[in-house]
Amino acid sequence: MTAISARKPRSMKRARQISSCIYHVLVVLFGFGMLYPLLWMIAASFKPNTEIFTSVSSLIPKTFTFENYITGWRGFSGLSFAVFFKNSFVISVIGTIGSVFAAAVVAFGFARLRFRGRNVWFTLMILTMMLPSQVMMIPQFVLYNKMGWVGTILPLTVPHFFGGGFNIFMVMQFIRGIPRDMDEAAVIDGCNWYMIFLRIILPLIIPSLVTVAVLTFIGSWGDFMGALLYLNKPQLYTVAYALKLFSDASYTDFGATFAMSVLSLIPILILFFFFQRQLVEGISTQGLKG
Amino acid sequence: MRSIRQTLEKESVAGYMFILPIIIGLIVFTAIPFFTSLYLAFTEYDMLTAPKWVGVDNFVKMFTKDKLFWKSFWVTFKFAIIQVPIKLLVSLGVALVLSRNSKAIPVYRATFYIPSLMGGSVAVALMWKQLFAYNGPINNIFSVLGIAPVRWLNDVSTALGVLIGLGIWQFGSSMLIFLAALKNVPASYHEAAIVDGASPVRRFFAIVLPMITPVFFFNLVNQTISAFQAFNSSYLITSGKPLNSTLYYGVHLYNRAFTFSEMGYGSAMAWFMLLVIAFFTALIFKSSNAWVYYESEVK
Numbered sequence: 001m002t003a004i005s006a007r008k009p010r011s012m013k014r015a016r017q018i019s020s021c022i023y024h025v026l027v028v029l030f031g032f033g034m035l036y037p038l039l040w041m042i043a044a045s046f047k048p049n050t051e052i053f054t055s056v057s058s059l060i061p062k063t064f065t066f067e068n069y070i071t072g073w074r075g076f077s078g079l080s081f082a083v084f085f086k087n088s089f090v091i092s093v094i095g096t097i098g099s100v101f102a103a104a105v106v107a108f109g110f111a112r113l114r115f116r117g118r119n120v121w122f123t124l125m126i127l128t129m130m131l132p133s134q135v136m137m138i139p140q141f142v143l144y145n146k147m148g149w150v151g152t153i154l155p156l157t158v159p160h161f162f163g164g165g166f167n168i169f170m171v172m173q174f175i176r177g178i179p180r181d182m183d184e185a186a187v188i189d190g191c192n193w194y195m196i197f198l199r200i201i202l203p204l205i206i207p208s209l210v211t212v213a214v215l216t217f218i219g220s221w222g223d224f225m226g227a228l229l230y231l232n233k234p235q236l237y238t239v240a241y242a243l244k245l246f247s248d249a250s251y252t253d254f255g256a257t258f259a260m261s262v263l264s265l266i267p268i269l270i271l272f273f274f275f276q277r278q279l280v281e282g283i284s285t286q287g288l289k290g
Numbered sequence: 291m292r293s294i295r296q297t298l299e300k301e302s303v304a305g306y307m308f309i310l311p312i313i314i315g316l317i318v319f320t321a322i323p324f325f326t327s328l329y330l331a332f333t334e335y336d337m338l339t340a341p342k343w344v345g346v347d348n349f350v351k352m353f354t355k356d357k358l359f360w361k362s363f364w365v366t367f368k369f370a371i372i373q374v375p376i377k378l379l380v381s382l383g384v385a386l387v388l389s390r391n392s393k394a395i396p397v398y399r400a401t402f403y404i405p406s407l408m409g410g411s412v413a414v415a416l417m418w419k420q421l422f423a424y425n426g427p428i429n430n431i432f433s434v435l436g437i438a439p440v441r442w443l444n445d446v447s448t449a450l451g452v453l454i455g456l457g458i459w460q461f462g463s464s465m466l467i468f469l470a471a472l473k474n475v476p477a478s479y480h481e482a483a484i485v486d487g488a489s490p491v492r493r494f495f496a497i498v499l500p501m502i503t504p505v506f507f508f509n510l511v512n513q514t515i516s517a518f519q520a521f522n523s524s525y526l527i528t529s530g531k532p533l534n535s536t537l538y539y540g541v542h543l544y545n546r547a548f549t550f551s552e553m554g555y556g557s558a559m560a561w562f563m564l565l566v567i568a569f570f571t572a573l574i575f576k577s578s579n580a581w582v583y584y585e586s587e588v589k
Binding site for chain 1: 301307312314320322324326337388394399401402404405410411412414416417418421425426427431459469515519521522540547548553556560561563567571
C-alpha cells in the first residue's frame with residue numbers, strides 16, 4: 001500500500017491532504033457552532049451579572065467569578081440545591097434499578113421460555129410502546145391520585161419496575177445472541193429456570209443492562225413533565241423542576257440560573273463520557289429494531 | 291411444600307413468573323388508564339365530584355367553541371411538518387459526512403450528539419431562551435454582521451421558528467441511528483459500484499439511499515410521533531406566547547386538564563391527538579410500501 005502511494009505523483013497526495021484538511025476544518029467549525037450555545041451558557045455562569053448582557057456573545061468572562069454558583073446554590077424557599085440534587089438522585093437511582101430489574105427478568109422470560117400466551121403478551125407490549133404518553137397522562141394522574149401517590153415520588157419511580165418495552169426488547173436481542181447450549185447443560189446439571197437466569201444469563205447480559213441503566217438514568221434525571229405533575233412540595237422537587245421555578249423567581253439573576261443549569265447537566269455529561277459506547281449502541285439499536 | 295416448588299419450576303409457570311412485571315404494568319399502568327381515558331372523554335370531571343356523563347359534548351365543544359383548540363392544533367401541525375423533515379435531512383447529511391474512516395470521527399460524533407443528549411432538559415430550554423433574548427448573543431452576533439436585531443420570542447413570525455430551531459439542534463440521536471445504518475451497507479456493494487465507474491452521487495442514490503430507507507422510515511415515524519407530543523420547549527421558553535403562536539396542543543391540553551381541572555375535556559383532547567397521530571403513522575406506514583426497501587424481498 002505504502003509502496004503504491006509512494007509511487008503516485010506528489011501532487012495527488014498533496015491534493016488529498018488538502019481536501020482532508022478542509023474536511024476537518026469544516027467539521028470542527030460546524031461542531032463549534034453546535035456547541036456554542038452550551039459553551040456560552042458555561043461562560044455566562046462565570047460572568048458577573050452586569051457582564052452577561054454587555055459582552056454578550058463572548059465566550060471568555062472578563063471578570064471571572066464563582067459568585068453565581070454561591071448565590072444559586074442557596075436555592076429558594078429555604079431549600080438549597082443540595083436538596084433538589086439529592087431528590088433527583090434518589091428518584092433516578094430507584095427508577096434505574098426498577099428498569100434494569102424489569103428489563104432483565106422480562107426479557108429472559110420472553111426470550112428463553114416457551115409458554116402459552118407468550119406471543120400475545122409480547123405483541124401487547126410492542127403495541128403499547130407506540131402509545132402517546134399524553135393520552136395516558138390524565139388517567140394515570142387520576143389513578144395515582146386515587147392511590148394517594150400524588151405528592152410523593154412513587155409515580156416517578158414505581159412504574160419503572162413494571163415497564164420499559166424498549167429496554168426489554170433490547171435485552172431480548174442480547175439474550176438471543178447467547179447460545180442455548182449453556183442453558184441445556186445447566187438443565188442436565190439439575191438447574192431450574194430461576195438458577196439458569198441468575199447463574200448463567202444474568203452475568204452475560206450485564207453489558208446490555210448497563211445500556212438500559214444509562215438510558216433510564218439520563219431520561220429520569222431530565223424528566224420535567226413527571227415532576228411538574230406529581231411533585232407538589234418544595235422538599236420533593238427535582239433539579240429539573242426546581243430549575244424552572246428558580247428561573248421564574250430570580251428572573252433578573254441570569255448568572256445564578258445559568259450556574260445551576262450547568263450543574264444540572266454535569267451528571268448527564270459524566271455518564272456520557274464514561275458510558276459513551278453503551279449509550280451510542282443503545283440508541284443505534286433503537287433504529288435497527290424496526 | 292414440595293408441590294408448590296414443582297409447580298413453580300414448570301416452564302409454563304416459570305414463564306409467567308418472569309414476565310409478571312410487564313403483565314402488571316400492562317394492566318395497571320396501561321390498560322386501566324387507557325380505558326379510563328376513553329370513558330373520561332365522554333364525561334365532565336373536575337377530580338372533586340364524580341365524573342358526569344355528557345356524551346359527545348366535549349368533542350362538540352372542542353370542534354366548535356374552543357378557538358385555542360384549532361389554534362394549538364395548527365401550531366403543532368406546523369411545528370411537526372417543518373421540524374421533522376429538516377431534522378431528518380440534517381441528521382442524514384451529518385451522518386454521511388461522518389461516515390468515513392478517521393481517528394477524529396468518535397470525537398465529532400460525540401460533539402454532534404451532545405445537544406441531543408441534553409434533550410428536553412430545563413437547563414437547555416432556559417439557555418435557548420436567553421440565547422434568543424433581544425439583548426442576547428444571537429442578536430449580538432447579528433449586529434456585528436450588520437443585521438438589525440430581531441425580537442425573536444416576541445414576534446409572531448419568528449417565535450415558533452426559534453422553538454423549531456431548538457428541535458433541529460437536537461438531531462443527534464437520529465444521526466446516530468443513520469450512522470449505524472450506513473455502517474451496515476456492505477463495503478462490497480461500494481467496491482462493485484466503483485469498479486463499474488459509479489460516481490459518489492450515483493452510489494448514494496442507487497445503493498446507500500435504498501438500503502437505509504427502513505431506518506429512514508423508523509426515524510420518520512418516531513420523530514413525527516414525538517413532534518406531535520411536544521411540550522417542554524413551548525411550556526418552558528415561550529409559555530405559548532406571543533398571541534398563542536407557540537401554544538402547542540400538548541400545552542393547551544395540559545392547561546385545560548390541570549390548570550382548569552377539566553379532566554374530561556382534556557381526555558377528549560388526548561383522544562383526538564391519539565387519532566391524529568394514528569392517522570399520520572398509518573399514512574407513513576401505507577406509503578412505506580412505495581419507498582421503503584427491504585433487501586430480503588428481492589432475493
